[in-house]
Amino acid sequence: MAFFTSEYECKLDAKGRLVLPAKIKASLPETSGTELVLRRGFEPCLVLYPMVEYKKIYAKVAGLSEFNEEYRNFQRNFFRGNTEVELDNMGRFLIPKLMMKYAQLDKEAIVVGMGNRVEIWSPDLYEEYLIKDQSAFSKMAEKILSEE
Template sequence: MNLLSGEYECKLDPKGRLVLPAKVKSNLPEPSGNQLVLVRGFEPCLVLYPQAAWRVIHDKVMALDEFNEEYRQFQRNFFRGMTEVELDAIGRFMLPRSMLRYAGIEKEAIIVGLGNRCEIWDPIRYEEFLIKDQQTFSKLAQKFLSVDTPLLGGPTA
Protein backbone atom coordinates (compact mmCIF):
# COMPACT_ATOMS: atom_id res chain seq x y z
CA MET A 1 0.00 0.00 0.00
CA ASN A 2 1.33 3.42 -0.98
CA LEU A 3 1.21 5.99 1.76
CA LEU A 4 0.33 9.61 1.15
CA SER A 5 2.95 11.77 2.81
CA GLY A 6 4.63 15.15 2.67
CA GLU A 7 3.62 18.78 2.86
CA TYR A 8 3.07 20.74 -0.36
CA GLU A 9 2.35 24.40 -1.02
CA CYS A 10 -0.13 24.88 -3.86
CA LYS A 11 -2.02 27.66 -5.59
CA LEU A 12 -5.62 27.52 -6.76
CA ASP A 13 -6.32 28.64 -10.28
CA PRO A 14 -9.01 31.33 -10.89
CA LYS A 15 -11.68 28.61 -11.32
CA GLY A 16 -10.98 27.09 -7.89
CA ARG A 17 -9.03 24.10 -9.18
CA LEU A 18 -6.03 22.67 -7.38
CA VAL A 19 -3.27 20.58 -8.96
CA LEU A 20 -2.50 17.51 -6.89
CA PRO A 21 1.29 17.35 -6.45
CA ALA A 22 2.95 14.65 -8.61
CA LYS A 23 4.36 12.88 -5.54
CA VAL A 24 0.88 12.58 -4.04
CA LYS A 25 -0.70 11.56 -7.34
CA SER A 26 1.90 8.84 -7.89
CA ASN A 27 1.02 7.33 -4.50
CA LEU A 28 -2.71 7.06 -5.16
CA PRO A 29 -3.83 3.44 -5.34
CA GLU A 30 -4.82 1.97 -8.67
CA PRO A 31 -7.17 1.43 -10.43
CA SER A 32 -9.31 4.33 -9.14
CA GLY A 33 -6.37 6.73 -8.71
CA ASN A 34 -8.21 9.56 -10.45
CA GLN A 35 -11.40 9.12 -8.39
CA LEU A 36 -11.22 10.81 -4.99
CA VAL A 37 -13.63 11.85 -2.25
CA LEU A 38 -13.51 15.30 -0.65
CA VAL A 39 -15.10 15.94 2.77
CA ARG A 40 -15.02 18.61 5.46
CA GLY A 41 -12.43 17.91 8.13
CA PHE A 42 -13.05 17.93 11.87
CA GLU A 43 -10.76 20.97 11.99
CA PRO A 44 -11.26 23.83 9.48
CA CYS A 45 -9.68 21.95 6.58
CA LEU A 46 -10.73 19.62 3.77
CA VAL A 47 -9.89 15.92 3.65
CA LEU A 48 -9.20 14.11 0.40
CA TYR A 49 -9.50 10.32 0.38
CA PRO A 50 -8.68 7.79 -2.34
CA GLN A 51 -11.82 5.72 -3.07
CA ALA A 52 -10.58 2.59 -1.26
CA ALA A 53 -9.70 4.48 1.94
CA TRP A 54 -13.01 6.37 1.80
CA ARG A 55 -14.98 3.14 1.50
CA VAL A 56 -13.55 1.92 4.85
CA ILE A 57 -14.50 5.18 6.61
CA HIS A 58 -17.88 5.34 4.88
CA ASP A 59 -18.78 1.81 5.94
CA LYS A 60 -17.89 2.52 9.60
CA VAL A 61 -20.05 5.64 9.70
CA MET A 62 -22.94 3.95 7.89
CA ALA A 63 -22.83 1.03 10.36
CA LEU A 64 -23.90 3.37 13.18
CA ASP A 65 -27.48 2.83 14.38
CA GLU A 66 -29.71 5.27 12.54
CA PHE A 67 -32.27 5.08 15.36
CA ASN A 68 -29.79 6.71 17.78
CA GLU A 69 -30.07 10.51 17.65
CA GLU A 70 -26.36 11.18 18.33
CA TYR A 71 -25.33 8.78 15.58
CA ARG A 72 -27.72 10.45 13.12
CA GLN A 73 -26.33 13.88 14.00
CA PHE A 74 -22.81 12.62 13.48
CA GLN A 75 -23.69 10.99 10.15
CA ARG A 76 -25.48 14.11 8.94
CA ASN A 77 -22.55 16.37 9.74
CA PHE A 78 -19.89 13.93 8.61
CA PHE A 79 -21.41 13.39 5.17
CA ARG A 80 -22.44 17.03 4.72
CA GLY A 81 -20.89 18.37 1.56
CA MET A 82 -19.15 15.11 0.64
CA THR A 83 -18.09 15.38 -2.98
CA GLU A 84 -16.59 12.91 -5.40
CA VAL A 85 -13.87 14.56 -7.47
CA GLU A 86 -11.96 13.36 -10.49
CA LEU A 87 -8.48 14.42 -11.51
CA ASP A 88 -8.21 15.78 -15.03
CA ALA A 89 -5.33 14.94 -17.41
CA ILE A 90 -2.89 17.22 -15.57
CA GLY A 91 -3.95 16.20 -12.05
CA ARG A 92 -6.30 19.11 -11.27
CA PHE A 93 -9.58 18.86 -9.42
CA MET A 94 -12.31 21.35 -8.58
CA LEU A 95 -12.80 22.48 -5.00
CA PRO A 96 -16.47 23.47 -4.51
CA ARG A 97 -16.99 27.04 -3.29
CA SER A 98 -18.81 25.87 -0.15
CA MET A 99 -15.80 23.70 0.76
CA LEU A 100 -13.38 26.57 0.14
CA ARG A 101 -15.42 28.80 2.44
CA TYR A 102 -15.51 26.13 5.16
CA ALA A 103 -11.70 25.77 5.12
CA GLY A 104 -11.02 29.48 4.59
CA ILE A 105 -9.00 28.70 1.46
CA GLU A 106 -8.73 31.52 -1.06
CA LYS A 107 -5.71 31.48 -3.37
CA GLU A 108 -3.14 29.26 -1.66
CA ALA A 109 -3.34 25.90 0.09
CA ILE A 110 -1.16 23.42 1.91
CA ILE A 111 -1.69 19.73 1.11
CA VAL A 112 -0.57 17.42 3.91
CA GLY A 113 -0.30 13.68 3.29
CA LEU A 114 -1.44 11.63 6.29
CA GLY A 115 -1.09 8.02 5.18
CA ASN A 116 -4.54 7.06 3.90
CA ARG A 117 -5.66 10.64 3.19
CA CYS A 118 -4.57 14.22 2.56
CA GLU A 119 -5.69 17.32 4.38
CA ILE A 120 -6.02 20.59 2.46
CA TRP A 121 -5.52 23.71 4.57
CA ASP A 122 -5.41 27.45 4.28
CA PRO A 123 -1.69 28.11 5.05
CA ILE A 124 -2.38 30.51 7.95
CA ARG A 125 -4.94 28.22 9.60
CA TYR A 126 -2.59 25.27 9.17
CA GLU A 127 0.15 27.06 11.10
CA GLU A 128 -2.33 27.88 13.87
CA PHE A 129 -3.18 24.19 14.33
CA LEU A 130 0.41 22.93 14.45
CA ILE A 131 2.04 22.25 17.81
CA LYS A 132 4.53 25.06 18.42
CA ASP A 133 6.05 23.75 21.64
CA GLN A 134 8.58 20.98 21.01
CA GLN A 135 8.14 19.66 24.56
CA THR A 136 4.40 19.18 24.03
CA PHE A 137 5.09 17.39 20.76
CA SER A 138 7.66 15.18 22.46
CA LYS A 139 5.18 14.24 25.20
CA LEU A 140 2.57 13.29 22.62
CA ALA A 141 5.11 11.16 20.75
CA GLN A 142 5.98 9.38 23.98
CA LYS A 143 2.30 8.88 24.83
CA PHE A 144 1.29 7.52 21.42
CA LEU A 145 4.45 5.79 20.24
CA SER A 146 5.85 4.29 23.42
CA VAL A 147 6.46 0.53 23.26
CA ASP A 148 4.13 0.24 26.25
CA THR A 149 1.11 1.37 24.24
CA PRO A 150 -1.35 -0.93 22.47
CA LEU A 151 -0.77 1.11 19.29
CA LEU A 152 2.53 -0.70 18.74
CA GLY A 153 1.44 -4.00 20.20
CA GLY A 154 3.38 -3.69 23.46
CA PRO A 155 2.07 -4.38 26.95
CA THR A 156 -0.46 -2.01 28.46
CA ALA A 157 -0.53 -0.54 31.94
Protein backbone atom coordinates in the same frame (compact mmCIF):
# COMPACT_ATOMS: atom_id res chain seq x y z
CA MET B 1 -3.22 0.99 0.73
CA ALA B 2 -2.39 4.63 0.13
CA PHE B 3 0.67 6.12 1.77
CA PHE B 4 0.81 9.92 1.71
CA THR B 5 3.46 11.98 3.52
CA SER B 6 5.07 15.43 3.51
CA GLU B 7 3.65 18.89 2.94
CA TYR B 8 3.44 20.91 -0.24
CA GLU B 9 2.72 24.55 -1.07
CA CYS B 10 0.15 24.70 -3.86
CA LYS B 11 -1.79 27.32 -5.78
CA LEU B 12 -5.46 27.32 -6.69
CA ASP B 13 -6.48 28.70 -10.06
CA ALA B 14 -9.24 31.27 -10.58
CA LYS B 15 -11.86 28.50 -10.90
CA GLY B 16 -10.88 26.88 -7.59
CA ARG B 17 -8.95 23.99 -9.08
CA LEU B 18 -5.97 22.53 -7.25
CA VAL B 19 -3.20 20.58 -8.96
CA LEU B 20 -2.40 17.55 -6.85
CA PRO B 21 1.36 17.42 -6.15
CA ALA B 22 3.14 14.79 -8.28
CA LYS B 23 4.27 12.71 -5.28
CA ILE B 24 0.72 12.64 -3.89
CA LYS B 25 -0.68 11.71 -7.29
CA ALA B 26 1.95 8.96 -7.70
CA SER B 27 0.89 7.48 -4.34
CA LEU B 28 -2.77 7.13 -5.32
CA PRO B 29 -3.80 3.47 -5.32
CA GLU B 30 -4.39 2.14 -8.83
CA THR B 31 -7.75 0.77 -7.71
CA SER B 32 -8.98 4.33 -7.06
CA GLY B 33 -7.66 5.75 -10.31
CA THR B 34 -8.73 9.37 -10.52
CA GLU B 35 -11.79 8.97 -8.24
CA LEU B 36 -11.39 10.80 -4.95
CA VAL B 37 -13.66 11.95 -2.14
CA LEU B 38 -13.28 15.40 -0.65
CA ARG B 39 -14.85 16.15 2.72
CA ARG B 40 -14.87 18.83 5.37
CA GLY B 41 -12.31 18.09 8.06
CA PHE B 42 -12.99 18.21 11.78
CA GLU B 43 -10.63 21.21 11.85
CA PRO B 44 -11.12 24.01 9.27
CA CYS B 45 -9.47 22.09 6.45
CA LEU B 46 -10.50 19.71 3.69
CA VAL B 47 -9.66 16.02 3.64
CA LEU B 48 -9.08 14.15 0.38
CA TYR B 49 -9.36 10.36 0.25
CA PRO B 50 -8.71 7.89 -2.54
CA MET B 51 -12.01 6.11 -3.15
CA VAL B 52 -10.68 2.81 -1.76
CA GLU B 53 -9.76 4.48 1.57
CA TYR B 54 -13.00 6.45 1.75
CA LYS B 55 -15.06 3.27 1.30
CA LYS B 56 -13.55 1.87 4.52
CA ILE B 57 -14.71 4.92 6.48
CA TYR B 58 -18.03 5.03 4.64
CA ALA B 59 -18.78 1.44 5.68
CA LYS B 60 -18.18 2.27 9.35
CA VAL B 61 -20.26 5.46 9.35
CA ALA B 62 -23.08 4.08 7.19
CA GLY B 63 -23.18 0.97 9.39
CA LEU B 64 -24.14 2.92 12.50
CA SER B 65 -27.71 2.38 13.69
CA GLU B 66 -30.16 4.90 12.33
CA PHE B 67 -32.25 4.36 15.45
CA ASN B 68 -29.64 5.98 17.68
CA GLU B 69 -30.00 9.79 17.76
CA GLU B 70 -26.30 10.45 18.37
CA TYR B 71 -25.31 8.19 15.46
CA ARG B 72 -27.84 9.84 13.13
CA ASN B 73 -26.53 13.27 14.07
CA PHE B 74 -22.97 12.15 13.43
CA GLN B 75 -23.91 10.61 10.07
CA ARG B 76 -25.76 13.75 9.01
CA ASN B 77 -22.82 15.97 9.80
CA PHE B 78 -20.26 13.57 8.37
CA PHE B 79 -21.97 12.90 5.05
CA ARG B 80 -23.18 16.46 4.37
CA GLY B 81 -19.63 17.62 3.80
CA ASN B 82 -18.57 14.95 1.29
CA THR B 83 -18.29 15.17 -2.47
CA GLU B 84 -16.75 12.98 -5.14
CA VAL B 85 -14.11 14.70 -7.24
CA GLU B 86 -12.12 13.44 -10.18
CA LEU B 87 -8.67 14.37 -11.38
CA ASP B 88 -8.56 15.77 -14.90
CA ASN B 89 -5.77 14.89 -17.34
CA MET B 90 -3.61 17.64 -15.79
CA GLY B 91 -3.97 16.22 -12.27
CA ARG B 92 -6.36 18.95 -11.10
CA PHE B 93 -9.65 18.74 -9.28
CA LEU B 94 -12.27 21.37 -8.58
CA ILE B 95 -12.91 22.37 -4.97
CA PRO B 96 -16.59 23.35 -4.56
CA LYS B 97 -17.15 26.94 -3.42
CA LEU B 98 -18.82 25.96 -0.13
CA MET B 99 -15.81 23.82 0.73
CA MET B 100 -13.40 26.60 -0.18
CA LYS B 101 -15.31 28.90 2.15
CA TYR B 102 -15.31 26.31 4.97
CA ALA B 103 -11.51 25.86 4.76
CA GLN B 104 -10.91 29.58 4.10
CA LEU B 105 -9.02 28.78 0.90
CA ASP B 106 -8.23 31.49 -1.59
CA LYS B 107 -5.21 31.39 -3.92
CA GLU B 108 -2.82 29.24 -1.93
CA ALA B 109 -3.05 25.97 -0.04
CA ILE B 110 -0.87 23.66 1.99
CA VAL B 111 -1.37 20.02 1.02
CA VAL B 112 -0.33 17.58 3.75
CA GLY B 113 0.04 13.83 3.36
CA MET B 114 -1.56 12.10 6.35
CA GLY B 115 -0.98 8.41 5.67
CA ASN B 116 -4.24 7.19 4.11
CA ARG B 117 -5.52 10.69 3.34
CA VAL B 118 -4.47 14.21 2.39
CA GLU B 119 -5.39 17.42 4.20
CA ILE B 120 -5.79 20.72 2.36
CA TRP B 121 -5.28 23.83 4.47
CA SER B 122 -5.26 27.58 4.18
CA PRO B 123 -1.59 28.47 4.92
CA ASP B 124 -2.60 30.82 7.76
CA LEU B 125 -4.89 28.32 9.47
CA TYR B 126 -2.40 25.46 9.06
CA GLU B 127 0.18 27.31 11.15
CA GLU B 128 -2.36 27.74 13.96
CA TYR B 129 -2.88 23.97 14.22
CA LEU B 130 0.80 22.97 14.31
CA ILE B 131 2.55 22.13 17.57
CA LYS B 132 5.20 24.81 18.08
CA ASP B 133 6.83 23.39 21.22
CA GLN B 134 9.01 20.42 20.22
CA SER B 135 9.21 19.23 23.83
CA ALA B 136 5.40 19.07 24.02
CA PHE B 137 5.39 17.23 20.68
CA SER B 138 7.93 14.73 22.04
CA LYS B 139 5.81 14.09 25.14
CA MET B 140 2.71 13.65 22.98
CA ALA B 141 4.56 11.15 20.78
CA GLU B 142 5.72 9.19 23.82
CA LYS B 143 2.20 9.09 25.27
CA ILE B 144 0.41 8.16 22.04
CA LEU B 145 2.95 5.68 20.70
CA SER B 146 3.35 3.89 24.03
CA GLU B 147 -0.41 3.25 24.19
CA GLU B 148 -0.21 0.69 21.41
